[in-house]
Amino acid sequence: MTVIIVFFVLHWYSSAFAQSFFLHRYTSHRMFTMNKFWERFFYLFTFIAQGSSFLHPKSYALLHLQHHTHSDTEEDPHSPHFFQDVLQMMLNTKRIYEEYRLGKRKGPNKFADAIPTWDLVDRIGNSMITRLGFVAIYVAIYVIYAPSIWWFLLLPIHAIIGPLHGAFINWCGHKYGYQNFDNKDHSKNTFAIDLFFVGECFQNNHHKYPRRANFAVKWFEYDIIYPIIKLLHWTRVIRLLDPKPAAA
Ligand SMILES: [Zn+2]
Ligand SMILES: [Zn+2]
Numbered sequence: 468m469t470v471i472i473v474f475f476v477l478h479w480y481s482s483a484f485a486q487s488f489f490l491h492r493y494t495s496h497r498m499f500t501m502n503k504f505w506e507r508f509f510y511l512f513t514f515i516a517q518g519s520s521f522l523h524p525k526s527y528a529l530l531h532l533q534h535h536t537h538s539d540t541e542e543d544p545h546s547p548h549f550f551q552d553v554l555q556m557m558l559n560t561k562r563i564y565e566e567y568r569l570g571k572r573k574g575p576n577k578f579a580d581a582i583p584t585w586d587l588v589d590r591i592g593n594s595m596i597t598r599l600g601f602v603a604i605y606v607a608i609y610v611i612y613a614p615s616i617w618w619f620l621l622l623p624i625h626a627i628i629g630p631l632h633g634a635f636i637n638w639c640g641h642k643y644g645y646q647n648f649d650n651k652d653h654s655k656n657t658f659a660i661d662l663f664f665v666g667e668c669f670q671n672n673h674h675k676y677p678r679r680a681n682f683a684v685k686w687f688e689y690d691i692i693y694p695i696i697k698l699l700h701w702t703r704v705i706r707l708l709d710p711k712p713a714a715a
Contacts, residue, residue: 471682475621481516482628483665487692489513491667494582499681499705501698512584514592518601519594522631525582526567529574530560535677538641539652545637548653553638557630568593601664602626632664640670645668647684648675659688666690682708 482707487660489509492498508629514521527577530544544563552557574578591597605625609618624631644655647676648671661682669682669690676684700707 468612468614468618470623471609471614471618473626474515474608474612474692477518478518478625478628479663480517480665481512482520483512483632483663483667484692484695485509485516486522486629486632487665487667490522490524490527491531492680492692492696493705494524495531496678497581497708498678499700499707501705505704507585507619510583510588511660513672514588517592517629519598519605519625520627520631521598522564522629523589523593523631525579525584526564526591528582529572529579532574533563534637538654538674545633546653547638547642553634556638557634560633561630599626609672632667633696636664636667636670638667643709644668644671646671648672650674656688659685660691665692678708 487541490513495507509639510524513524513697527637533541534545539548541549543549545556545560547553547556550559557593563572567574570683574582605622609622613619639657640655641653642655644657646655653675653676654670661668666682669684669688672684672688673679673682680696681690681693682688696705696707699705
């Protein structure tokens with residue numbers, strides 16, 4: 468049982484970190500820079516952490532920038548205010564994500580060419596064989612270590628962990644919570660301390676300051692990824708563009 472709990476927690480947080488740190492804060496917003504070695508390190512980390520639900524970084528970034536440009540309008544790929552339920556919202560998100568991935572839709576941003584890509588990892592990560600291979604590893608771990616069949620109910624979470632995190636953040640982050648700023652959209656801060664989605668639920672703060680690496684703004688808010696970002700800055704793995712963001 469201990470192995471299963473450790474595996475679940477590790478997978479949850481490594482995937483959430485990959486999405487927040489690499490796909491969102493670096494690939495989409497360039498809140499910090501890093502050299503090619505570290506870029507490839509975190510690219511590979513994202514592939515392994517997200518595993519069966521690996522999200523193609525460039526398509527993620529383009530989709531996400533479209534979300535910022537058109538937040539909570541009809542052009543927003545995943546505003547909860549235009550869909551009946553979270554499944555419809557995520558199906559639309561997937562459709563637009565695939566259009567970016569297949570080159571059928573152009574990026575909304577003039578920096579699109581600067582978004583990091585790694586063809587080999589993209590090809591391997593997007594292949595169905597790789598995705599099923601990761602699922603087989605998750606199942607094998609549960610077959611070996613789960614003390615009862617009920618634990619297998621957690622397996623679907625492992626299989627779709629990337630989009631699952633995205634679904635919660637996109638739906639709740641624009642529907643439930645409080646607002647510090649009037650961003651002319653429905654962005655909300657769902658939690659003051661976001662323990663499970665590593666700061667991503669500070670949508671209201673983030674839409675106000677899209678390139679601010681610390682998503683927490685008020686004294687009572689805490690972004691649990693930001694100390695890691697500062698540590699990576701001090702150890703020169705990354706260079707923060709704004710090492711001392713002003714308080715609001
Ligand atoms: Zn948002
Ligand atoms: Zn963003």
